Amino acid sequence: MTFNKEKMKQVIHYIVHKCQDKDNFGKTVLYKLMYFSDFNHYEIYETSITDETYIKRENGPVPSSFDKCCNELEEEYKIDNEKKPVLSYYRYHYFSLKDPDINLLSNNERKVIDNVIEKLSSMNARSISDYSHGDKPWRVAEFTKPLDPEFVFYRDDEYSVRVYED
Template structure:
């Protein structure tokens, strides 16, 4: 079942770690959330937040993001800035308070930090293209819910779990 408070903590945490990066915006945030949840699921067979991710043209998006974002803005924890770049809206997120980590476990933070290390330097186009190679996104029809179980069919480039070799 979707964990609203844990999702807020994860969103706030990722924003606090990435808000200074020029390429960090809504698209990058969406993919960092997706890979944190799905990589954790591949390793531990459960999601961090139980968020539902939807397959879209530019990659997976978290279903409850707008609700979570509004709550964090109203609580004074983050700020959303919108600017137009060549008639296209660009959303930037800033952390206003150091996130209190009460719900995220050490393992969840470790997986998230690994995702941030590997992917947070990417811009929106690069991380979207990267997400298109991941089996859960590839195996899902557009606008449908992405099944976490597809992580067990990932290519080596995306897989984060140590599987025993067959002899």
């Protein structure tokens, strides 16, 4: 697997563009929508969308190249974010400055991303983090270590998106 930074940027921009009007849409929700998009695609098609490495963190999976990709998207005037203080942390709300270029995304990849957005994008940061903690790849990984996408084939029914034959 070779990480595809341009494709990763298109996935980020696409999700931001589709979710920017949701009040709950911040960095944590974006992380989890990306994770479930990549890992659900892996379960269904046995390939990742971006070949991104996701790291096990306390609040769930985190894409390792996220900050670099977001910074580039901001420098390209494609997305921006508002950083607001909330209690003891900052909340990042992302929004799109132009329509995303999705020429690197296949129809199947967009379909998987759209299904993840439809199913999970209304969750707040705490709910989607808690939900991600139940997914097998996160559960079996060690903290601060990469998640192994192969564990999607051992998901509980609540997380599984592939139709398996008996």
